[in-house]
Amino acid sequence: MRRILLASPILALAFGCATAQKAEPTPAAAEAAADTEAWRAQPPRPGVPAELVTPTFQKRVLENGLTILVSERHDLPLVSVNVAFSAGASADPAGKAGLAEVTYETLLEGAGQLDALALDKAFADLGTAPYVSVGQDGAMLGTQVLTRNLDAATALLADIVLRPQFREASFERRKQQQLADLALQVGNPRFLASETFAEVVFGEEHPYGKLSSGTPATVEKLTLADARAFWKRHAGPKAAAFVVAGDITMDQAEALARKYFGKWSGNAQPVARPKPPASSARERVTWVAKPGLNQTMIMMGRPAVQAGDPDEYALELASSIFGGFFGSRLNMNLREAKGFTYGARAYVDGRRGVGPFVASSSVRADVTGPALQEFIAELQGVRERPITEEELEQAREGVIRAIPGSFESVSGLASAAASLFWKDRPLDHYEKMIAAIEALQLPAVQQVAEKYFDPAKMHIVLVGDPQVIEQQVQPLGLGKLEQRDPLRPAAAR
């Protein structure tokens, strides 16, 4: 861990709003209370700021090309041990959405001499279970164990990575499970919105144009040969990282990596950065029917930035001010002022390639139209009511100061390390990020907000009752209403 002492001129400012007293007690009440508690009206001054703790990462590369990433934490005898792969869902070939996820999941269906159940029991004997997670930019296989079980757990992970069985029956079982999982998801408004949103924002042909799960139509057609081909093409030491966090040193990690992954060979290369999608004005409002739904799921957004983009941190702050916190403009308006929703949020997802800016909320069906207008008004509002110094300082402090609290667990450290690998970030990413955020001035943040929050360029996806959408959204003139069913196996697909 690295400790940074921030020269922060902004702490006092963060308290500006608290000193704005509202309820003046009536004379009688004040008298009754004898005002012995009046001192409470003054918010406390913060103590001496503690050093900011950021996670530290070490890196080595073995002769076969395998990257080793380590983040040490020794207070508990606990280790998160993983293999991160650079190929994620964005590496799915055209028409084979879901292939990465099914392939990685099939790894757990048998490895070395162990079938799926024996593998599950072998991990259970170490007091744990393996997991696989697949994102757009990469995938991770791993587990978390007591330090004394680390060697045995790494041996099992190496079996999975170096000796996967990829048997027909196992693949078929995994594929059927994926289809069953999808059959469940098609009832979920959020899933329907997210699937449609990816298609609308990036386009069906773009690597980010679908979710990692695929759709029933694409998964149905996957074969064992597809999975083997994906694995052969993408799995190799040059396109993977051995990621270990917790009670371990770099020397120990390197010894483990040599012992179990030293003979891993192969020439698979990291996948290329996805090309930026076209960014255009909105022409349509795309919607998915969910008859009788008494809330409407609203998702708005556009392609935004990739990791490392010069606008990245300014947009991060602008998105926070707009919708990144409970106290942000969007949530305070839709939830606290209007009572339209249980919550509204926005964020920017800087990926390996250009990722999206997303603003979303589930709103009461009968206020679908007014809620959409408020979304638009808040986006427009960034021009009409420019970001204030106070908003900026609050967002800046909130983002920076939340960093230590985000790294309490060894699994969180491992995920952060894998993310550096996937996005080609430097090992001192967090220090650089903090320095960049500290240095940002208001005009730059305002400029970026205006650049990215143009309502005319925000795509709109809705999931809700057809009548509600017809009656409330049509009159707003936001674009031609276009119904989609993201799960129908369209001939065009």
Add this chain to the structure above:
Amino acid sequence: MKSVLSAALLGLAAPGLALAAPPAPTAEAPRDREKLQIPHEKYVLPNGLEVILAHDDRLPVVAVNLWYHVGAYHEDPDRTGFAHLFEHMMFQGSKHVPDDAHIGMLEKLGATSLNGTTNFDRTNYFETVPSHHLETALWLESDRMGFLLDAVTPESLKTQQEVVKNERRQTTETAPYGLADEKAWQALFPAPHPYHGAIIGSMEHLDAATMEDVRNFFRKWYAPSNATLAIVGDFDEAEAKRLVEKYFGSLPSAPRPEAPKVEKVALDREVVIRHDEQVASLPKVSVSWLTPAFFEPGDADADVLAMALSSGKASRLYERLVFDKRLAQSVSAYQQSLGAQSVFTIEAIARPGVSTDTLLAEIDAILDDVRENGVTEEEIVRARNKFETGKIAGLQSVGGFGGRADLLQSYNHFLGEPDRLAFDLARYDEVTPESVRKFARETLDPQRRVVLHAVPTQSGPSAAATQGGR
């Protein structure tokens, strides 16, 4: 992807021995339970507020965590959902804290794990702040404990009624199986049992809440004598005590309120509910029983059985229904441990084309086997490890759900002492194949349970699309 997610959570919840003390526990050897202590100090202010301090300086953060010993259990049966609605009011400002500023102020200090939650037995409020902002967190918490009513307005109540009704729409009415699960729950706890409202309550009762209700509820249940403050993390002990005294010491005391006396409920038959599911796309069956309360005999047996039934690919229900026969998309079994009475639930979501009756027959066959033969020693050992694991992995965090502060609070609330981790885990050492068999025979009675069949309406476009996609 429910099955994927649960596997991932299990993977993350691996065993760790608290506070770094070798030798590490093993499945075979008796565990070194003394090492599982969480050093802390507990004391009580003259006004009745309990205080728990636990120092831990791994990171420069400190968790402030308040439990009010009031939950849905303490509501008026004509005001279901009120304890939770009231929790929302606690974020609307108090005499010295501006309207609606609480969360925003903490967020801009870099607070994490910032929330309030209401369950059946208690309400908690927590935030993890950079350690130099401890005083701000105490100022905010003390102001709403002492001066909430000075700031409550009819307008803020009205807004939060709307927000909570939106929460009900989002988490119950438009959530897959939300309304179905609510029906099953209400069959387990018929009105006027205070668990009947399932915390969120009914739209009618939420609408009926008045300013007078807010005032009465606050005066009765939010007295310092009905609350416990935990501070866990990086702080100076003498300074923390001084600040606690400064902010909470002068809050007026009131006697600790008496919890309502509620008779235990029992089912006298099998209740079968067939629900026309409007949101989810696959049929689900769930079976639930009333079971012993949190920490009562039988509670640990229920936890172990749940693990043996549905944790991991080689668990009984998963292997048979999901892995082998491929009848179910997912299965889960869990004991929901509660203060008055607990609930044991088994649920399975069908794959397309499989009926809930088929799933129920399979579940019953597996349960019959457990009632006859119990579970194996090996299953108990693995369940024990995994359960221990889940608890101890939570110790990595000072705050948030299931972190150190919450754990200390939970033991304090249910057992009267904060550090009962070793006792809690020791309960699982006493579980035997025979005790699980006894639990299955006596408590999981086929004639005294609620069976829910939630079967989707087949007319919706999404259902049609599913069939088209297959």
